[in-house]
Amino acid sequence: MAESSEVNAMFDHLEDLEKSRTDWKIKVRVTRLWPTSNAESGVVKGFNLILLDDDNYHLHAYVYPDTWKAIGKDVKEGGVYIIESFQVRDTYGRLRPVSTNVDLRFLNSTKIQPVEDDIMIPLHKFEILEVGDLIEPGGQSEVDENPEYALDVIGMIEEWEPASRVPTRYGERETLRFKLSNGRVSYGVCLWGELAVTVSKEYESEKKKPVVAIIASSKLTTFRQELQIGALPSTRIYLNLNIEAVELFRKRLEAEGYKSPVVARRATITPTPATPVLMFSLRHLTEKITSLAEKSTVMVTFKISDIEDKENWWYYACQSCHEEVEKVERKYKCTVCPRSFSYGEKRFRLLVLADDNSFASTVLLTDRVVKRLEQTTVTNLMNSSKEAPISEMPSVLKNIVGKTVTVKISLSKSNVDGDSNIYRAVDLCEGSVSGKKAAEYSPITKFPSFDQSQTDDYVVCLETPTSSDSVSKKIKMEP
Numbered sequence: 001m002a003e004s005s006e007v008n009a010m011f012d013h014l015e016d017l018e019k020s021r022t023d024w025k026i027k028v029r030v031t032r033l034w035p036t037s038n039a040e041s042g043v044v045k046g047f048n049l050i051l052l053d054d055d056n057y058h059l060h061a062y063v064y065p066d067t068w069k070a071i072g073k074d075v076k077e078g079g080v081y082i083i084e085s086f087q088v089r090d091t092y093g094r095l096r097p098v099s100t101n102v103d104l105r106f107l108n109s110t111k112i113q114p115v116e117d118d119i120m121i122p123l124h125k126f127e128i129l130e131v132g133d134l135i136e137p138g139g140q141s142e143v144d145e146n147p148e149y150a151l152d153v154i155g156m157i158e159e160w161e162p163a164s165r166v167p168t169r170y171g172e173r174e175t176l177r178f179k180l181s182n183g184r185v186s187y188g189v190c191l192w193g194e195l196a197v198t199v200s201k202e203y204e205s206e207k208k209k210p211v212v213a214i215i216a217s218s219k220l221t222t223f224r225q226e227l228q229i230g231a232l233p234s235t236r237i238y239l240n241l242n243i244e245a246v247e248l249f250r251k252r253l254e255a256e257g258y259k260s261p262v263v264a265r266r267a268t269i270t271p272t273p274a275t276p277v278l279m280f281s282l283r284h285l286t287e288k289i290t291s292l293a294e295k296s297t298v299m300v301t302f303k304i305s306d307i308e309d310k311e312n313w314w315y316y317a318c319q320s321c322h323e324e325v326e327k328v329e330r331k332y333k334c335t336v337c338p339r340s341f342s343y344g345e346k347r348f349r350l351l352v353l354a355d356d357n358s359f360a361s362t363v364l365l366t367d368r369v370v371k372r373l374e375q376t377t378v379t380n381l382m383n384s385s386k387e388a389p390i391s392e393m394p395s396v397l398k399n400i401v402g403k404t405v406t407v408k409i410s411l412s413k414s415n416v417d418g419d420s421n422i423y424r425a426v427d428l429c430e431g432s433v434s435g436k437k438a439a440e441y442s443p444i445t446k447f448p449s450f451d452q453s454q455t456d457d458y459v460v461c462l463e464t465p466t467s468s469d470s471v472s473k474k475i476k477m478e479p
């Protein structure tokens with residue numbers, strides 16, 4: 001049976017990592033990197049990384065200094081890496097930088113390999129809350145100074161005071177003060193040391209004022225009976241970042257006034273166990289479906305013969321769990337987490353008719369698959385077709401019809417119970433995309449038996465010459 005590591009598209013998803021194994025292989029961007037130091041002595045106790053994958057899912061990883069030395073790799077913020085063999089653990093502790101219930105622990109045997117940039121892995125990911133939504137109205141006396149998660153707060157910088165040096169019990173230190181506001185509610189921000197210096201320089205050189213700031217991994221504190229946003233060792237501040245959430249926040253503030261704040265609640269996520277991948281034809285899949293386990297994954301090659309639902313080609317997703325959220329006024333409510341955010345992530349969701357000459361079936365192409373196929377995102381597509389209403393499917397997406405793809409399908413409970421024959425494609429096998437070879441393709445002869453070892457089919461999948469619209473240039477093969 002082919003192992004998942006043989007194909008670029010078959011990197012393990014961060015969302016699927018769980019504790020029973022260490023032989024994971026992921027492709028991620030290191031979005032943030034910071035040391036944990038002893039407050040008194042300054043001795044480094046470990047290194048923290050935030051890892052982000054092409055599904056816009058992130059996890060926290062921790063590395064002991066000895067392990068870091070043993071791995072011996074120079075890792076930089078913003079770089080893309082293939083990382084193999086590490087431990088997955090339950091998260092514990094407060095003020096966690098991401099809201100997942102597992103984190104990673106690198107081992108001496110962990111392999112880190114820098115690779116070329118992958119534009120499908122975003123540069124940043126936040127779980128954004130707006131400054132006006134941090135506290136329920138009237139609830140200001142009960143601030144949890146040590147909550148489960150650190151906060152990613154967005155707001156407009158106001159009442160900027162240039163940095164100054166003040167005496168402290170650690171000696172003279174640089175300090176910076178400003179307010180973070182949404183026009184109605186504002187919190188004081190007080191920064192110290194290197195962070196104060198960096199933010200001060202960036203702010204002074206920023207041309208576009210007022211400046212929208214995202215304060216990532218911060219916490220609420222009370223100082224002289226006033227609420228403040230405080231920095232942690234993990235805190236990063238991004239000014240006028242070129243992302244949709246910042247643009248929307250600025251536009252909304254320009255366009256409208258204050259709305260009642262809503263409290264944010266805690267998120268939980270259930271990890272999906274990893275399972276081996278089998279190659280199937282659609283007919284075999286349909287026939288064998290009730291003998292397969294929920295959450296198991298299979299590979300299927302088919303031609304996209306039609307788009308079944310041209311209306312609902314995207315949705316607003318929860319920034320934490322990716323489930324669909326309900327937009328209530330300007331808040332995005334996730335009933336799964338349950339938690340509300342100030343920003344909804346736009347994700348593809350394309351229901352297509354799949355045909356492999358053995359059978360036709362309905363397949364849901366998830367955001368990751370459509371992104372890889374089209375080499376773009378929902379936001380980019382919307383921005384590039386300004387005149388069209390956003391409910392209408394852009395014509396470039398319709399060109400997906402006729403393409404032959406190999407995808408990984410994750411079976412749902414209703415699939416294996418026989419209640420639903422809509423399959424969910426969670427990954428695209430890169431290099432498999434073809435717009436021309438569909439007619440001569442006969443999966444029945446290729447996959448005569450469900451039980452047969454399917455290693456060769458992966459080779460076929462990798463070596464098929466690809467047409468100009470393919471994404472094969474992204475393939476990375478091991479020597």
Ligand SMILES: [Zn+2]
Nearest residue numbers: 318321334337
């Ligand atoms: Zn959620």
